[in-house]
Amino acid sequence: MNRQRLDARHLLCPMPVIRTQERVARLAPGEELEVLATDPGVLADIPAWCRVNGHLVLEAGPVDAAEREFRVCLRVGPNP
């Protein structure tokens, strides 16, 4: 499965969530998206956004030990 990437680094919440929402709207059900961000808020907000909109979170956590960057991977649900 081809996984798309979204660079949301240096944006503060809720902008990474808004960018994720815009991107997901252009994807098909079952497609995957990897979001990279620097605001740790994405670890709470993107999974919450996925839960209310019916998408599946595959992974959410820091990219590096210093916790300067964070990654959230999701699979698009039936209603993008």
Next chain:
Amino acid sequence: MTKPAKAVALISGGLDSLLAAKVVQQQGVHVEGINFFTGFCVEGHTHAIRSKDRGRPKRNNALWVAEQLGIRLHIVEVIEEYKAIVTAPRHGYGSNLNPCLDCKGFMVGKAHEWMIEHDFDFIVTGEVVGQRPKSQRRDTMPVIARESGAGDRLLRPLCARLLPETLPEREGWVDRQLLHDFSGRSRKPQMALAAEFGFADYAQPAGGCCFLTDENYARKLGDLWQMRGERSYEFDDIMLLKVGRHLRPRPHFKLIVARDDGENNFLMGYRRQFVHLNATSHPGPLALLDGEPAAADLELAARLTARFGQGREAESVEVEIVHPGGERQLRTVRPLPAEEIPAYWYL
């Protein structure tokens, strides 16, 4: 079987919008939420920036509300369009720079556009008659309905029984008898209804849902407009107003000084757009200089920057000044003593 009616509910993240959406949801209406990001929203930012807030569990209240209700939430970014609301509100401002009445009309108007585009039937807000002195009065309720274009497709379930009947009631999509008649500033009816629905741990923002109701923030925005000679702003401007100490020692420049590591990192992202200063001989904060400084101003800015670092009591501190083009200069200065910083410099 007829399809259930569909409502789009404005979700701010506070209790009232949560209850309003729940009341219509309970009547079998299909509800989805809409939330607007204006750039002034209290959500998120400051937590992400300040070091002292980093450990606090943080949540987006609008998303939390949507989860409680089990509804979808559409977050809509309105930063550009919202500028006209803040800079030239037709109905003026509330106690600070909050243009609540225009803002409500704007948001209901955007929700109305969304409703038409997505083939929904009506709009729900958590407004309560008499709750806010300017924007939630009996006589402003029709203003919002009219100016937004929503007309009688706008339903306020928490106070609907005090207002004329709306389309959703006439069509029988909702039963007026099951709507409420809350009014005034008391929060008791809302809290009782929250308990009835089993909601706990909801957000109760004190002033309002955005920074424009905050006195300190409004003062800094007012200063920005005054110095520019016009009411205008860019997204970066309003973000920077949330961060650091702001001092205006001279009319033509101000200094933004980081208060902790978190703010330091945040300001670092902006440093190339500004003259910026930081002490090199002692640990200390990054300071951005906004304005058109003359040579003497740079000396003053360097002394102020030294004042906020660990060299504040030292005889002399070395401060590096970097210009947007990359040109650097090093100055040795005496930190400005606290008593030489008049209170009015602090914005």
